[in-house]
Amino acid sequence: MTSGTSGKSRVFSGIQPSGEFHIGNYLGAVRTWAQQVADAHEDLFFCVVDAHAITVDYDPADLRQRILALSTDLIACGVDPERCTLFVQADVREHMELAWYLANVTPMGDLSRMTQFKEKSEGRDFIASGLFQYPVLMAADILLYKATIVPVGEDQVQHLELARDTARRFNHRFGPVFLEPQPRLSKATRIMGLDGQSKMSKSKGNTLPLFDPPDAFWSKLRSAFTDPKRLRKSDPGNPDICNIYAMHQVLSPADEITRTFSECTSAQRGCVDCKKVLFEHFDRELIPLRQKREALAANPQRVRELLGDGASKARRIAQKTIQEVRDAMGLGSGG
Numbered sequence: 001m002t003s004g005t006s007g008k009s010r011v012f013s014g015i016q017p018s019g020e021f022h023i024g025n026y027l028g029a030v031r032t033w034a035q036q037v038a039d040a041h042e043d044l045f046f047c048v049v050d051a052h053a054i055t056v057d058y059d060p061a062d063l064r065q066r067i068l069a070l071s072t073d074l075i076a077c078g079v080d081p082e083r084c085t086l087f088v089q090a091d092v093r094e095h096m097e098l099a100w101y102l103a104n105v106t107p108m109g110d111l112s113r114m115t116q117f118k119e120k121s122e123g124r125d126f127i128a129s130g131l132f133q134y135p136v137l138m139a140a141d142i143l144l145y146k147a148t149i150v151p152v153g154e155d156q157v158q159h160l161e162l163a164r165d166t167a168r169r170f171n172h173r174f175g176p177v178f179l180e181p182q183p184r185l186s187k188a189t190r191i192m193g194l195d196g197q198s199k200m201s202k203s204k205g206n207t208l209p210l211f212d213p214p215d216a217f218w219s220k221l222r223s224a225f226t227d228p229k230r231l232r233k234s235d236p237g238n239p240d241i242c243n244i245y246a247m248h249q250v251l252s253p254a255d256e257i258t259r260t261f262s263e264c265t266s267a268q269r270g271c272v273d274c275k276k277v278l279f280e281h282f283d284r285e286l287i288p289l290r291q292k293r294e295a296l297a298a299n300p301q302r303v304r305e306l307l308g309d310g311a312s313k314a315r316r317i318a319q320k321t322i323q324e325v326r327d328a329m330g331l332g333s334g335g
């Protein structure tokens with residue numbers, strides 16, 4: 001199914017500017033975004049979702065700084081604004097408008113079943129209703145552009161099902177305006193945190209920041225949890241439960257992956273050596289990315305301009321969809 005005028009499939013994805021950009025974000029999402037940008041087969045929209053980041057406590061000055069830092073990181077990773085539409089969510093106000101309209105075809109029951117809401121609201125004194133509405137805003141992000149493909153990690157699949165239901169409910173009630181989006185999962189759907197206890201996540205403090213200096217990167221990677229039953233090098237490991245092997249599978253060449261599997265299961269290679277090999281592959285991939293990031297960081301005004309251009313491109317499409325929605329829903333004076 002195509003949604004743009006170019007006849008290409010339209011792809012939309014988003015990332016929150018909260019916390020440092022980590023290897024889970026990179027391997028689970030952004031690396032595949034960059035590959036899609038390089039392939040140039042699709043009409044691509046990538047969004048820094050700042051309005052999602054205000055659903056939990058935050059510092060405004062810090063948020064501004066993180067928006068620019070994350071955008072810089074994304075461009076450095078190959079999300080080239082000349083070849084895709086890269087923009088900041090709150091620069092296109094139609095996202096917020098559509099979220100309100102869609103909130104009225106979204107049942108409370110569906111929202112209360114969302115795992116991420118349960119996790120993020122647990123143990124808090126203050127739970128913003130925005131946190132409850134979070135998936136409605138995410139549905140608005142996607143449906144506004146009539147995107148049919150949404151590259152995400154496994155944790156977002158439930159939100160995407162809700163976006164699909166929302167499109168269906170809206171179309172059923174008001175006529176065919178929206179297309180139903182599908183998730184596109186990367187190979188690394190769930191990178192575990194360095195503690196091995198749960199998913200690597202900005203909110204859990206178990207991350208390995210992608211752009212840590214090489215020394216810090218190595219010392220964190222070196223301490224990462226592996227197969228807990230493997231206490232000595234002479235114990236055979238189980239790569240299927242090892243986070244380091246999961247990363248080898250996305251980052252290392254095919255022959256290296258095979259060698260890693262056999263040397264781990266036959267206890268020929270210890271965990272630290274295995275991490276060293278992984279680090280070398282990471283480092284090789286990161287050298288040009290670090291250079292690009294440094295050059296961009298020296299010129300923040302240029303990054304802001306690129307984001308402004310992205311927002312203008314996005315706004316043109318967003319405004320068209322909003323007009324269709326308002327007409328279908330009978331909103332406004334019609335003038």
Ligand code: AMP
Binds near residue numbers: 014026188192
């Ligand atoms: P977030 O940082 O929650 O905005 O996530 C941005 C993107 O990275 C989403 O597509 C997530 O599914 C993906 N992501 C976040 N953490 C991980 C992880 N530990 N493993 C794989 N993908 C992840």
Ligand code: TRP
Binds near residue numbers: 013137142
């Ligand atoms: N909720 C997503 C996350 O936490 C981020 C996001 C917001 C998103 N809007 C989106 C992802 C639209 C894909 C499409 O990772």
